[in-house]
Amino acid sequence: MPEVRFRFEKRLRAAYLSHLDVMRTFQRAFIRAGIRIRHSEGFNPHPKMSIALPLQLGCESVCEVLDASVLDGPEDMAGALNAALPEGIRVLAAGQPLRPVREIAWTEWSLRFPDDETASEAETVFRLPSLPVEKKTKRGLGTLDIAPHIELLAREGTELRMLLRADSPTVNAGDLRKALGGKLEKELPVRCLRLRLLTENRETFQ
Amino acid sequence: MRMHPSLEAILPKVQKPARYTGGEFGEIIKSKEETEVRFALCFPDTYEIGMSNLGLRILYGVLNKLPGVWCERVFEPWRDMAEAMRAAKVPLYALESGDPIRDFDLIGFSVGYEMSFTGILDMLSLAGIPLRSEDRKDLQPIVFAGGACMFNPEPIADFIDLAAIGEGEELDAELTELYRRAKREGWTKGEFLSAAAQIEGVYVPSLYDVTYQPDGRIASVTPKEGAPAYVRKRILQDLDRADFPVRTIIPSTEIVHDRTMLELFRGCIRGCRFCQAGYIYRPVRAKRAETLIRQGIESLRCSGYEEISLTSLSTSDYKELGALCDGLLDWCEPRSVSLSLPSLRADNFSLELMQRVQKVRRSGLTFAPEAGTQRLRDVINKNVTEEDLLNACRTAFSGGWSSVKLYFMLGLPTETDEDVLGIADLAYKVWQVWREATPNRSRGVRITVSTSCFIPKPMTPFQWFPQDSREELIRKQKLLKDSMRSKAISYSWHEPDVSYIEAALAVGDRRLGKVLERLFASSGGLQAWEEYFDYAAWLQAFREAGLDPDFYVRRLRGEEELLPWDVIDDGVQKTHLLREKHLSERGVVSPDCRKQCLGCGANRLLEGGKCDA
Structure with a gap:
């Protein structure tokens, strides 16, 4: 069997699992589900699998993507996995990858604020022409102006819908939080939910 | 939730x-x-x-x-x-x-x-x-x-x-x-x-x-x-029939022992005189290999773990170890699941077994001679000789192992500087053995020596003995550190401050409640963690409670004295502990339970009264 793409969601309590935790969880869930993954060669063999665009701690998502080299497994891999996964992680579909992960260009987000007022303040912030944010890069700490790399889609009540650049540069929910932190008076709990992965020409990536 | x-x-x-x-x-x-x-x-x-x-x-x-x-x-x-x-x-x-x-x-x-x-x-x-x-x-x-x-x-x-x-x-x-x-x-x-x-x-x-x-x-x-x-105390009569959780919680986040654990037996046949676990879990009761193989495989299947560890106080003393490892490996090897064997003894170490077990992934080796000279090893009844240890290391090094950890204790009753220096000597001899035995000298070797501080624990023959003073322990640590003769040997030690408080809490009485209350008020929990352990605050808490920790830690308790834990009966008779204490004072060893029953009394907890040593 070739490469299999597992689309899954990460919700509720599972939002607090780190990227490594999720990898570890899948690694074991595959075994419990009777799905065999190809291992790398060498002294310390590890299963060949990867998750695109690691989600930040505390964020939820309904559009996670895990690609794995499956050797064999049951007919209904999604069903078998779902019986083996912890609360909050659920496989939505397992199938052949249609496009390579590098084609993911944008991510669509829903940000929920405690009330209309803060949502509207946040909207104003995100419309500013320049939003410098400190970011860790391979060369150390740098500053990135995220304004050109984010796009506000809509505000409905307490919710903002946004597009974030997924690649060169990558903008994530944490950067939005940082941008808001510098501009808003009170610290706020923002519920961040990743809704969709998109290609350069805004098609849904699957 | x-x-x-x-x-x-x-x-x-x-x-x-x-x-x-x-x-x-x-x-x-x-x-x-x-x-x-x-x-x-x-x-x-x-x-x-x-x-x-x-x-x-x-x-x-x-x-x-x-x-x-x-x-x-x-x-x-x-x-x-x-x-x-x-x-x-x-x-x-x-x-x-x-x-x-x-x-x-x-x-x-x-x-x-x-x-x-x-x-x-x-x-x-x-x-x-x-x-x-x-x-x-x-x-x-x-x-x-x-x-x-x-x-x-x-x-x-x-x-x-x-x-x-x-x-x-x-x-x-x-x-x-x-x-x-x-x-x-x-x-x-x-x-x-x-x-x-x-x-x-x-x-x-x-x-x-x-x-x-x-x-x-x-x-x-x-x-x-x-x-x-x-x-x-309560014990289970039959471990084969006892519930074992093959379906258990699998943490999503990393924990310390992130693997399947299989308990081979409870109790220990050895009778090391400092070791609380060796006494309080008596009598020895083993599970049958057949039961363990079934439970081990089932646990791995249900968990998705890729490592299984055989846990017990002294794994290599398990009678059916060969059959157990065979049975588990038949299942584990084709699935790349590794089997690890902690708690090996240098006197019954088998290279053949280790090589089979470590085929999937190879880990380091650990031995616990506990003391640096034969005299002191006899005092504590650790029936392992220098020859046993060096032979085990020789076997391991010639089989390609290139790292070994050695655990010792400082401040054991009757310890002299000669015993302390004996640790450095033993580590050096291990290094020499590596030079002779290794097939590949260019790979180098890592010998790690760790010392903890002796802590008198209830229910052991050493429960009456005091701990060395903090100054003395620090002096011995320095002496040992300065005596290490090869760069391949690294030395680490436990802080005597923690051991001092641990000793007071181990042998303390109910008046310590006030100390704990005060300590908690000033310094909070997590005192087992270096980050939060607060020695000065502990001393202060003892002072405020009107107690001197030295009374508990530094005093040789009298054999007739009523001890705080005397109300608890772990099955081992006090007369047995005293006999062992007296033998230790004369540097005389006792045989292990398999060689000869010493009549400790724990067998009375079993229906039928017969130990499974």
């Missing part, structure tokens, strides 16, 4: 929040409507440590098998989380339901390390439950403790309503059933405790009056209300 609304704001800001959410694969959720008794199984240390504890997993399985009983897990939060919870007024909750544990019926702590005593106070305080037993008037909640530290429950006697002594599988279930009855029939807390004291293995501290002599030693211990004069 119903998460407290404030948690959503707290969790993203604390370190490793997955420790506080529950929701792992395998957790047990029950309906509250059908639950009659709610049990909070508490571990007074972090999630990562607690979830690595096999005993906790066994009890979780056993208790949740009881109909109408829901047992949930609770761990001690790290400082950042505890502070955030206090600030946001989030009371300590159980991981399965998210409900505050102050509303639970039974709150049971599993205590395996004296330095985590303050964790009990930390957790009760976070839960909003009064710390002292006398301040909790009602039947709900009953706070109790079990685990290895409860072979001397006295230091925490003020805080617990009762202690469960020995193995908890049957005892905890009986206590829970008694509580169910008490709840149905509306008993008072006093009525419940009196009835509980009649269950074998239950110690109710408030039912014993303790008086002291002017010099601080205990004068008398008097049981009240029909409580037994001696509380005998």
